[in-house]
Amino acid sequence: MSPAIAVPSHYNYVAAFLTLACNLKCSYCINHLSGPAQKKGFLKGEEWIQALNRLELPTDLPITLQGGEPTVHPHFYQIVKGLREDIAIDLLTNLQFNPIEFSKIISPARLKRDSQYASIRATYHPETMAWGSLLEKVIWMKEKGYAITIYGILHPRDQVEILRAQASAQALGVEFKTKEFLGEYEGQIYGSYRFQGAVFNKDISKCLCKTSELLIGVDGNTYRCHHDLYNKFNHQGNLLDKSFAINDSFKPCERFGNCNPCDVKIKNNRHQQWDHTSVEIKQIENYSGI
Numbered sequence: 429m430s431p432a433i434a435v436p437s438h439y440n441y442v443a444a445f446l447t448l449a450c451n452l453k454c455s456y457c458i459n460h461l462s463g464p465a466q467k468k469g470f471l472k473g474e475e476w477i478q479a480l481n482r483l484e485l486p487t488d489l490p491i492t493l494q495g496g497e498p499t500v501h502p503h504f505y506q507i508v509k510g511l512r513e514d515i516a517i518d519l520l521t522n523l524q525f526n527p528i529e530f531s532k533i534i535s536p537a538r539l540k541r542d543s544q545y546a547s548i549r550a551t552y553h554p555e556t557m558a559w560g561s562l563l564e565k566v567i568w569m570k571e572k573g574y575a576i577t578i579y580g581i582l583h584p585r586d587q588v589e590i591l592r593a594q595a596s597a598q599a600l601g602v603e604f605k606t607k608e609f610l611g612e613y614e615g616q617i618y619g620s621y622r623f624q625g626a627v628f629n630k631d632i633s634k635c636l637c638k639t640s641e642l643l644i645g646v647d648g649n650t651y652r653c654h655h656d657l658y659n660k661f662n663h664q665g666n667l668l669d670k671s672f673a674i675n676d677s678f679k680p681c682e683r684f685g686n687c688n689p690c691d692v693k694i695k696n697n698r699h700q701q702w703d704h705t706s707v708e709i710k711q712i713e714n715y716s717g718i
């Protein structure tokens with residue numbers, strides 16, 4: 429049996445990207461930044477279970493199953509059933525699965541924990557989803573006892589529809605939160621970022637960077653940030669490697685300017701306190717490119 433892996437107590441997020449494949453195709457999807465190779469070659473169910481069960485997590489820190497769409501992993505249910513009972517599980521999903529089948533295999537109790545936000549976070553993408561059917565599923569799951577919230581991204585193109593859907597959900601007692609759009613649209617950059625020049629910048633700089641997240645790619649490799657994960661760049665070791673340990677230190681990076689918005693945006697931490705950023709960056713030096 430492989431030794432346990434201690435997750436540092438200040439870590440705020442653990443993400444298992446079960447697969448980057450998805451059953452929808454949203455035009456603003458951040459996963460389009462990854463090549464087609466990433467949509468294949470994921471760990472099998474047994475391997476995910478073995479890898480994730482090694483983690484010794486700080487109190488209240490769940491493992492978030494995400495993707496892509498995590499439920500399209502062919503062994504999704506096996507993975508959830510195989511994780512240690514003391515590991516809390518969160519799920520980021522587009523909710524395209526059959527909730528009746530889901531409820532027969534995963535009980536509301538398995539996904540419930542003492543937290544200020546719901547363990548199932550379903551995102552509404554107006555471009556690719558039918559609102560009525562999403563809302564119906566969420567109400568059904570809520571009535572079954574799942575802790576579930578809908579999220580909508582305030583993309584400038586979808587803003588009116590997101591706010592309309594939010595009002596209609598709230599009128600029925602369903603929680604619907606909005607998120608900033610992070611990206612470029614019609615020549616404008618959207619999002620609130622901690623470090624000036626970190627995203628969508630033609631000028632690339634060197635820096636030192638340290639993360640507060642454990643990001644586990646589809647093949648069990650771990651990464652410093654979403655930029656590295658989506659580009660399969662500079663992995664920090666694989667969870668299936670017996671000697672793997674988390675190196676919680678500042679590391680040199682030559683990609684500042686190409687950071688992924690998710691890593692440098694200002695957001696809530698897991699205790700819902702505002703002003704958190706996933707990475708700390710220091711000693712930014714001008715650099716003429718990669």
Ligand code: SF4
Nearest residue numbers: 450452454457496522
């Ligand atoms: S549902 Fe999510 S993962 Fe799937 S295409 Fe849309 S944004 Fe991407």
Ligand code: SF4
Nearest residue numbers: 637653655681683687
């Ligand atoms: S500086 Fe940006 S690209 Fe480099 S490791 Fe940090 S978040 Fe990733």
